[in-house]
Amino acid sequence: IRETFEETFAAAARNFEQLAQQVFPGGRGRLRLVREDAGPRPVLGGQSADASEAEAAADAAEADADVEERDDEDLHGVEIEITPAGKSMKRLTLLSGGEKSMTALAFLFAVFLAKPCPFYILDEVEAALDDLNIDRFLRLLRSYREHAQFIVVTHQKRTMEAADSLYGVSMGGDGISKVISRRLPPEQAAEAETAGSAA
Amino acid sequence: IRETFEETFAAAARNFEQLAQQVFPGGRGRLRLVREDAGPRPVLGGQSADASEAEAAADAAEADADVEERDDEDLHGVEIEITPAGKSMKRLTLLSGGEKSMTALAFLFAVFLAKPCPFYILDEVEAALDDLNIDRFLRLLRSYREHAQFIVVTHQKRTMEAADSLYGVSMGGDGISKVISRRLPPEQAAEAETAGSAA
Amino acid sequence: MHLKSLTLKGFKSFPDRTKLAFGPGVSVVVGPNGSGKSNVTDAVLWAMGEQSPLAIRGQSMQDVIFGGGHGRKASQSAEVELVLDNSDGTLEMEFAEVSIMRRLDRNGDGEYRLNGARCRLADVLEVLSDTGLGKESHSVISQGRVEAIVTSKPKDRRLLIEEAA
Amino acid sequence: MHLKSLTLKGFKSFPDRTKLAFGPGVSVVVGPNGSGKSNVTDAVLWAMGEQSPLAIRGQSMQDVIFGGGHGRKASQSAEVELVLDNSDGTLEMEFAEVSIMRRLDRNGDGEYRLNGARCRLADVLEVLSDTGLGKESHSVISQGRVEAIVTSKPKDRRLLIEEAA
Numbered sequence: 022i023r024e025t026f027e028e029t030f031a032a033a034a035r036n037f038e039q040l041a042q043q044v045f046p047g048g049r050g051r052l053r054l055v056r057e058d059a060g061p062r063p064v065l066g067g068q069s070a071d072a073s074e075a076e077a078a079a080d081a082a083e084a085d086a087d088v089e090e091r092d093d094e095d096l097h098g099v100e101i102e103i104t105p106a107g108k109s110m111k112r113l114t115l116l117s118g119g120e121k122s123m124t125a126l127a128f129l130f131a132v133f134l135a136k137p138c139p140f141y142i143l144d145e146v147e148a149a150l151d152d153l154n155i156d157r158f159l160r161l162l163r164s165y166r167e168h169a170q171f172i173v174v175t176h177q178k179r180t181m182e183a184a185d186s187l188y189g190v191s192m193g194g195d196g197i198s199k200v201i202s203r204r205l206p207p208e209q210a211a212e213a214e215t216a217g218s219a220a
Numbered sequence: 221i222r223e224t225f226e227e228t229f230a231a232a233a234r235n236f237e238q239l240a241q242q243v244f245p246g247g248r249g250r251l252r253l254v255r256e257d258a259g260p261r262p263v264l265g266g267q268s269a270d271a272s273e274a275e276a277a278a279d280a281a282e283a284d285a286d287v288e289e290r291d292d293e294d295l296h297g298v299e300i301e302i303t304p305a306g307k308s309m310k311r312l313t314l315l316s317g318g319e320k321s322m323t324a325l326a327f328l329f330a331v332f333l334a335k336p337c338p339f340y341i342l343d344e345v346e347a348a349l350d351d352l353n354i355d356r357f358l359r360l361l362r363s364y365r366e367h368a369q370f371i372v373v374t375h376q377k378r379t380m381e382a383a384d385s386l387y388g389v390s391m392g393g394d395g396i397s398k399v400i401s402r403r404l405p406p407e408q409a410a411e412a413e414t415a416g417s418a419a
Numbered sequence: 420m421h422l423k424s425l426t427l428k429g430f431k432s433f434p435d436r437t438k439l440a441f442g443p444g445v446s447v448v449v450g451p452n453g454s455g456k457s458n459v460t461d462a463v464l465w466a467m468g469e470q471s472p473l474a475i476r477g478q479s480m481q482d483v484i485f486g487g488g489h490g491r492k493a494s495q496s497a498e499v500e501l502v503l504d505n506s507d508g509t510l511e512m513e514f515a516e517v518s519i520m521r522r523l524d525r526n527g528d529g530e531y532r533l534n535g536a537r538c539r540l541a542d543v544l545e546v547l548s549d550t551g552l553g554k555e556s557h558s559v560i561s562q563g564r565v566e567a568i569v570t571s572k573p574k575d576r577r578l579l580i581e582e583a584a
Numbered sequence: 585m586h587l588k589s590l591t592l593k594g595f596k597s598f599p600d601r602t603k604l605a606f607g608p609g610v611s612v613v614v615g616p617n618g619s620g621k622s623n624v625t626d627a628v629l630w631a632m633g634e635q636s637p638l639a640i641r642g643q644s645m646q647d648v649i650f651g652g653g654h655g656r657k658a659s660q661s662a663e664v665e666l667v668l669d670n671s672d673g674t675l676e677m678e679f680a681e682v683s684i685m686r687r688l689d690r691n692g693d694g695e696y697r698l699n700g701a702r703c704r705l706a707d708v709l710e711v712l713s714d715t716g717l718g719k720e721s722h723s724v725i726s727q728g729r730v731e732a733i734v735t736s737k738p739k740d741r742r743l744l745i746e747e748a749a
């Protein structure tokens with residue numbers, strides 16, 4: 022399982038770089054293995070592009086070196102680095118609500134593409150997203166729905182447009198929940214999408 | 221300040237009962253002073269209405285008794301009880317995301333009406349709310365905007381319709397935020413509301 | 420390998436037997452605030468062996484049993500069944516379908532069943548972890564939890580990847 | 585007593601002096617994800633004396649200083665000024681306007697000023713608590729924090745009411 026972790030991590034890291042560009046157009050992101058004892062690197066602004074590239078190269082070398090030392094592996098964790106378009110890389114914590122959600126979703130899909138689970142349940146994951154980011158999220162769902170089942174719980178109309186099947190939950194004055202479901206034929210789903218985007 | 225706490229709490233409790241009916245039509249809610257050492261009361265469903273009313277009366281008596289014992293006051297906290305329409309009172313924790321948000325907002329406004337702060341900053345507090353609840357929240361904002369300034373941060377269009385002033389924040393490809401603001405004349409705000417509700 | 424159906428009975432706001440059949444692709448669950456959507460998410464977590472009541476918004480595990488409403492008494496037990504379609508042979512089991520059932524009653528007695536046969540929690544967890552659906556997998560993201568991946572420690576993210584691997 | 589204006593300079597994503605003037609009633613701040621709306625919320629908290637970097641999403645307090653972007657170097661200090669209109673005499677001060685200013689530079693030196701005169705954090709907190717705007721008042725609800733009132737302990741809610749009282 023050790024070996025599998027390295028392979029899965031390598032694949033997830035590749036996917037994450039691609040997905041980060043999709044969810045942060047003009048930006049970039051990557052995953053790094055870090056030792057637990059390494060404190061948070063001081064993130065000062067104003068670094069020149071050259072310096073940060075040299076640093077990135079040094080980090081990559083260091084990360085490879087770290088991975089070699091098997092006895093230290095328990096100290097490794099996965100660090101996420103994200104640089105939205107036009108910004109210099111800052112602490113993850115400083116990201117906005119919507120940016121944190123998109124980063125988390127990019128990470129999830131990156132791992133999913135490396136090693137899919139049979140199904141995913143996503144409950145209101147788009148709550149912090151504006152319309153532009155909801156569209157990016159829905160595009161991801163649509164492009165990967167061959168690979169796994171996605172059950173998306175939401176109270177947003179826009180998200181409904183991405184559905185292959187719809188489940189309507191309601192509660193009467195008696196505190197009892199009821200569900201009615203409807204499978205949307207592909208043409209109907211496509212139609213709904215076009216209508217939705219025209220609206 | 222001890223005396224003021226009792227007065228403020230009593231006023232907030234009265235307000236909360238009213239507001240709970242507004243945010244949970246057909247439901248009810250109340251605030252209770254509880255001792256810290258009292259564990260969570262076992263909340264079993266199926267209590268008859270009579271039993272729970274008798275219990276409520278007993279509790280009210282007990283709460284008054286508690287409040288008399290000044291030396292124990294440090295052990296008191298404020299418990300929130302909410303019963304949405306048609307449901308029996310459950311643990312607060314079991315409430316849905318939207319229900320928790322509405323409960324928190326009712327509590328905030330209840331305290332506000334008892335003792336207003338000059339301004340409130342509410343950042344994306346309606347993220348978990350469906351359209352019906354967003355309307356209830358906006359109605360609250362509109363009814364109390366004479367009493368205090370409300371600065372509401374949001375990415376939702378519907379919330380914009382309640383604005384007296386609008387502040388548009390944008391960020392260029394340079395990572396720098398800019399703000400442009402516009403005061404909406406009352407007629408324009410009313411117009412926007414009508415247009416919005418017709419849409 | 421995919422999720423075939425989820426059946427709830429006496430679980431949270433679902434006192435009557437309610438079955439959701441799932442097809443391929445994207446299934447969207449919609450409804451107003453408080454209608455019961457996240458209770459469905461909780462049911463999946465619970466059937467997969469969730470041990471912490473807090474993770475499904477309760478304080479004790481019995482909180483998941485339907486507690487009554489206007490005109491309906493509280494239920495005495497909660498039951499959830501998750502049926503997985505194994506026709507592509509992902510799970511190393513002879514069955515084309517794998518049913519995972521969990522039940523709990525008011526006095527705290529509970530049980531797990533795999534394809535109808537009583538089993539231990541460990542057996543259920545083993546079946547699930549073969550498909551990467553284990554505890555750390557984050558194949559279920561509960562309401563309000565999506566940002567946790569970003570705010571969590573690097574070590575937790577590593578566990579997430581290891582679980583999937 | 586109401587909020588008259590908020591001025592940011594070098595604070596988070598606002599390297600240039602940016603002033604927001606507030607009128608009565610409901611002011612709505614809108615914009616896309618990541619545009620800087622919550623940075624405005626953080627600026628208010630910070631000017632009111634916030635001591636925990638975590639409460640404004642940082643790890644060290646210097647994180648609030650503009651860190652640079654494409655074509656713009658990092659700032660060397662952050663400054664936020666909050667101006668309160670006291671013409672109704674709510675605050676027991678002779679001034680019709682009360683300005684609270686906080687500044688921090690990269691090497692960790694910082695200061696507070698009340699109407700231009702250097703003061704201590706305690707002085708700022710005292711002025712604020714007279715209007716119920718103290719730490720526990722929850723007159724500022726940060727993003728993702730609205731449900732905290734419901735999930736917090738009964739004792740915390742009591743503190744909230746005491747602060748307002």
Ligand SMILES: Nc1ncnc2c1ncn2[C@@H]1O[C@H](COP(=O)(O)OP(=O)(O)OP(=O)(O)O)[C@@H](O)[C@H]1O
Pocket residue numbers: 176196265304307310314315316317318319348430431432450451452453454455456457458459482483484485486487562
């Ligand atoms: N054991 C129980 N018995 C009866 N009702 C319950 C029980 N547990 C939870 N509920 C009720 O279920 C409701 C919550 O449902 P749920 O969280 O699924 O809503 P939701 O559709 O996800 O709403 P939202 O859009 O606000 O997130 C609450 O009103 C709660 O009182």
Ligand SMILES: Nc1ncnc2c1ncn2[C@@H]1O[C@H](COP(=O)(O)OP(=O)(O)OP(=O)(O)O)[C@@H](O)[C@H]1O
Pocket residue numbers: 105108111115116117118119120149375389395595596597615616617618619620621622623624647648649650651652727
């Ligand atoms: N010290 C800093 N220097 C430069 N940029 C910063 C600094 N601190 C935060 N930022 C940037 O500000 C952005 C976050 O802004 P903010 O949280 O205000 O967005 P928002 O408008 O609230 O978005 P959302 O709708 O997603 O909540 C992040 O992209 C972050 O990188």
Ligand SMILES: [Mg+2]
Pocket residue numbers: 145316317318456457458562
């Ligand atoms: Mg929910």
Ligand SMILES: [Mg+2]
Pocket residue numbers: 117118119344621622623727
């Ligand atoms: Mg924000």
